[in-house]
Amino acid sequence: MSKKSKKNKVKTESVKPVKKKLKFKYTPLDTKTNIIFLGIFITLAFLLYFQCLPYGYVLDDKIVLSENAFTKKGLAGIPELFSTDSFQGYFGEQKKLVQGGRYRPLSLVTFAIEYQFWGLNPKVSHFVNILIYGFSAFIGFITLRRLFNEKSKKMKAVYSISFMTALLFLVHPIHTEAIANIKGRDEIMAFLFSMLSFLYCLKYYDHRKLAHLILGLVFFFLGIFSKENTITFLAVIPFGILLFRYNKAKRLNIKNPFKPLLKISTTLFACVIGYLIMRYQVMGYLLNENPSTDLMNNPFLGMTGVQKFSTIMYTLFVYLKLSIIPIALTHDYYPYHIPISTLSDIIVILSIILHILLIGIAIFFYKKRPKICFAIGFYFICLSIVSNLVVDVGTFMNERFIFTASLGLCLLIVLLIKRLSAFINKDNLTWIPLAILMPVIFLYSFKTLDRVPAWENELSLNQAAIKVSKNSARSNSFMATALFNHYKTTTSREEKNKLLAEAKPYADRAVEIYPMYLNGYIMKTGIAAEQFKYDRDLDKLLATFKSAIRYRPDVDYITQYMKYLNGKSQYEDQLINFYLDVGDNLLFTQLRNDSWAVHYLLLALEVRPSDPRVKAALVKVYTAMGRPKDAVKYK
Numbered sequence: 033m034s035k036k037s038k039k040n041k042v043k044t045e046s047v048k049p050v051k052k053k054l055k056f057k058y059t060p061l062d063t064k065t066n067i068i069f070l071g072i073f074i075t076l077a078f079l080l081y082f083q084c085l086p087y088g089y090v091l092d093d094k095i096v097l098s099e100n101a102f103t104k105k106g107l108a109g110i111p112e113l114f115s116t117d118s119f120q121g122y123f124g125e126q127k128k129l130v131q132g133g134r135y136r137p138l139s140l141v142t143f144a145i146e147y148q149f150w151g152l153n154p155k156v157s158h159f160v161n162i163l164i165y166g167f168s169a170f171i172g173f174i175t176l177r178r179l180f181n182e183k184s185k186k187m188k189a190v191y192s193i194s195f196m197t198a199l200l201f202l203v204h205p206i207h208t209e210a211i212a213n214i215k216g217r218d219e220i221m222a223f224l225f226s227m228l229s230f231l232y233c234l235k236y237y238d239h240r241k242l243a244h245l246i247l248g249l250v251f252f253f254l255g256i257f258s259k260e261n262t263i264t265f266l267a268v269i270p271f272g273i274l275l276f277r278y279n280k281a282k283r284l285n286i287k288n289p290f291k292p293l294l295k296i297s298t299t300l301f302a303c304v305i306g307y308l309i310m311r312y313q314v315m316g317y318l319l320n321e322n323p324s325t326d327l328m329n330n331p332f333l334g335m336t337g338v339q340k341f342s343t344i345m346y347t348l349f350v351y352l353k354l355s356i357i358p359i360a361l362t363h364d365y366y367p368y369h370i371p372i373s374t375l376s377d378i379i380v381i382l383s384i385i386l387h388i389l390l391i392g393i394a395i396f397f398y399k400k401r402p403k404i405c406f407a408i409g410f411y412f413i414c415l416s417i418v419s420n421l422v423v424d425v426g427t428f429m430n431e432r433f434i435f436t437a438s439l440g441l442c443l444l445i446v447l448l449i450k451r452l453s454a455f456i457n458k459d460n461l462t463w464i465p466l467a468i469l470m471p472v473i474f475l476y477s478f479k480t481l482d483r484v485p486a487w488e489n490e491l492s493l494n495q496a497a498i499k500v501s502k503n504s505a506r507s508n509s510f511m512a513t514a515l516f517n518h519y520k521t522t523t524s525r526e527e528k529n530k531l532l533a534e535a536k537p538y539a540d541r542a543v544e545i546y547p548m549y550l551n552g553y554i555m556k557t558g559i560a561a562e563q564f565k566y567d568r569d570l571d572k573l574l575a576t577f578k579s580a581i582r583y584r585p586d587v588d589y590i591t592q593y594m595k596y597l598n599g600k601s602q603y604e605d606q607l608i609n610f611y612l613d614v615g616d617n618l619l620f621t622q623l624r625n626d627s628w629a630v631h632y633l634l635l636a637l638e639v640r641p642s643d644p645r646v647k648a649a650l651v652k653v654y655t656a657m658g659r660p661k662d663a664v665k666y667k
Contacts, residue, residue: 058181058238065186069195070170076202077166077211080477083484084212085158090493091363092215095122097143098152106148113137113144115314135311138257139218157214165211166202168224172439173198175231178238179276180403191462193403193446196469200442205358205479210432212487213363218259219435225255226265226436233269233300237277237292249299256307261436264414266304270297271409275402319423327546328506329426331367342373342380344420347429349383351415354431355441358476361431361483362500362507363493368545369504370428403447411440445472490514498538505546512538512555519562529566535559543583553580553587561593570603574610581614585628591635598638608643611636616649626657 061069089098095118102109102121112121118134143157150156176194184192201207210216232248235241255262273293281289312318324330332340347370354361362369373380394408414437418425425433449472450465457464486496491514494507501507515535522528536559542552560576563569577590597603611632619629630653636646647666654663 058178059183059185060178061186061189065189066174068187069173069189070167073170073173073198073202074163074166076199077162077169080203080480081158081162081165081208081211081484083481084162084487085155087158087212087488088154089152089214090487090490091213093154093213095119096140096215097147097157100140100143103140103143104147104152106144109144110141113140117315135315136218136257136259138254139221139259142217142221143214154214157217158212161211161214161217161220164217164220164224165207168220168227169198169202171224171227171231172201175227175234176443178231178234179272179406181276188462191466193443193450196446196449196466197439197443199473200446200469200476201439203473203476203480204355204438204442205361205476205483206354206431206438207435208361208480208483208487209363209430210435212484213432216432216435219261219432221258222255222261223436223439225251225258226262226268229255229262229265229300230269230272233296234273234277236296237273240292245295245299248296249303252300252303253307256303261414261417263304263307264417264436266297266300267413268410269300271413272406275398275406279399279402324426327367327548328551330424331370331426331428332420332424335372338375339372340420342375342377343370343428345380345383345387346370346373346377348387348415348419349379350429351434351437352383352386352441355434355438356445358479360500361479362497363431363486364497364501364504364507364510365429366427366501366504366506369501369507371503401447404444407440407443407447409440410443411437414440491518503545505542505549505552508538508542508545509549509552509555512536512542512559513551516555516559516562525566532559532563536563543580547583550584550587553584554589556580557587557589557593561589570597570606574606578610578614578618581628581632582618582623585614585619585625585631591631594635595638598635604639607639608636608646611639612645612649616652620649620653620656626653629653630657 060066094100097103100121101124102112102116105112109121114137118136118140121140142160146153146156146160173194176197177189177192180194182189182192182194189195210219229248229251232244232251236244236248252262252265255265270293273296278289278293308318325333327333332343335343347365350365350370375381390408391412394405394412397404415434416422418429418433420428446465446469449468453465453468486493490510494511494514497504497507498511512535515531515538519528519531519535522531535555539552539556539559543549543556546552557577557580560573564573577594580587580590594607597607615629615632615636619625619632630650633646633650633653636643637650640646650666651663654660654666
């Protein structure tokens with residue numbers, strides 16, 4: 033090699049970039065400032081939700097607390113909460129009501145602790161929910177601040193993207209279900225521990241301290257035992273680190289930027305595998321092989337694949353709409369408040385376009401504007417597990433399902449406002465974006481304050497829901513139930529009649545929407561029986577019973593009430609005619625439901641054991657069933 037070539041080689045080697053060690057500078061807020069911000073979030077949480085402190089138990093609160101046998105054992109029930117399905121303490125046995133079942137022991141453990149020290153005290157439960165919510169918003173602020181590596185010091189952090197995002201998240205009305213409904217604690221805890229896990233995984237990537245990775249793993253476990261949604265952070269955490277740490281590390285030529293990301297990802301993955309193994313040991317399965325045949329636990333029952341996909345896209349549009357314009361809120365999105373949709377429906381088409389557009393924006397801004405990419409990615413990843421695209425969640429949608437995912441859209445709104453302020457903020461004033469955001473904050477806060485009273489009790493909740501969920505069979509049935517329960521506690525005869533008259537159309541509407549709805553028929557027949565006490569119109573009562581038997585002969589209330597009527601001799605002829613009509617004519621001749629035909633014909637023999645028409649009908653039905661030994665008894 034010539035001297036000139038050697039000289040050039042030395043020169044080239046001398047300018048070769050030297051890889052730096054991994055080190056990201058981040059200036060956290062001082063302790064005093066953190067305490068002030070924590071106080072702000074918790075205070076705002078209580079200002080928004082103070083109304084629900086005296087409220088009682090509603091909806092699924094009885095499943096997780098007020099009527100859960102394991103929770104009500106206090107500390108002694110904790111082993112059973114960890115070793116059984118989360119519904120088992122209520123039902124007394126494991127029931128495969130929804131795909132995958134429910135295994136969320138940690139939130140139930142907090143209820144067991146409350147019960148140990150305060151008994152059934154909903155005030156304590158509501159207080160804890162609000163407290164955790166305020167703390168969760170604070171952790172969201174701290175986590176985003178570190179993720180974005182924000183430099184603002186002390187109280188100037190109020191103008192930061194992270195603070196404005198967390199503030200918008202805190203006041204968002206779509207969260208009222210998760211906070212005001214005690215059962216919603218699983219959502220809050222899952223969000224809190226997921227964000228804490230994210231925070232400590234970030235710290236590990238920044239400093240490579242094993243203690244941070246261990247804490248990240250611990251918080252991930254706590255989150256996943258609070259609710260399965262934490263599994264989505266298996267993707268969220270690496271995604272955030274990839275955007276805001278790994279890509280920057282590559283640009284700065286930092287040494288081994290992928291190694292800590294790989295450690296974090298594999299550790300979290302191992303955690304998920306461990307959880308799934310434990311879950312399988314407890315539940316005996318991961319996903320139900322046989323889907324539920326109850327429409328209220330399997331809303332896509334009877335739909336084609338195209339209809340199911342279209343209906344899911346419809347719900348995804350509703351999620352987007354409510355995340356930005358949170359009006360017409362309800363706790364009931366059961367069949368058929370969300371209509372069965374097709375690909376030709378305008379909302380479905382619009383939804384598909386919007387979601388493709390959002391995905392395209394996220395990809396386009398992957399490197400140019402990683403915050404936009406992260407906001408959209410966070411929303412989609414967190415929503416995926418409850419979207420019905422991955423697993424069937426047992427209902428079309430629920431507002432509490434979007435609790436965690438909404439942080440992504442809150443961030444997107446703040447980023448858009450930040451972008452808008454750049455056009456009008458010629459002097460680069462830091463307070464302008466917050467000033468633009470404040471009207472949204474006030475409107476969201478007002479809507480939250482307006483929505484919270486709906487959760488006071490079953491009646492107020494259903495009165496609010498029926499205004500929005502008019503086409504939900506469940507909402508109509510629950511409204512009838514709430515009015516009926518109010519009827520039972522009212523002493524005024526005039527008021528009682530009024531409540532029954534008010535409840536009847538809701539029960540009728542419930543079974544009109546879903547003709548096989550058992551709960552709807554229970555209410556319909558129960559209301560009819562109570563009206564019979566006042567008008568003594570047996571023909572009207574029996575006509576209602578017959579309409580129910582056509583679809584649901586298994587309504588146990590009908591059987592029990594008919595046995596009561598069998599003891600009234602003055603109704604003997606009417607009852608015999610009724611039993612022959614439903615047993616022989618309706619169930620046997622028209623519907624070929626032989627077993628239930630026998631059931632009602634045998635009830636007829638309780639009224640008149642020797643009636644020849646009833647015996648002849650039984651002979652006919654038993655013969656058709658291929659049971660001659662039973663038929664011969666009535667010849």
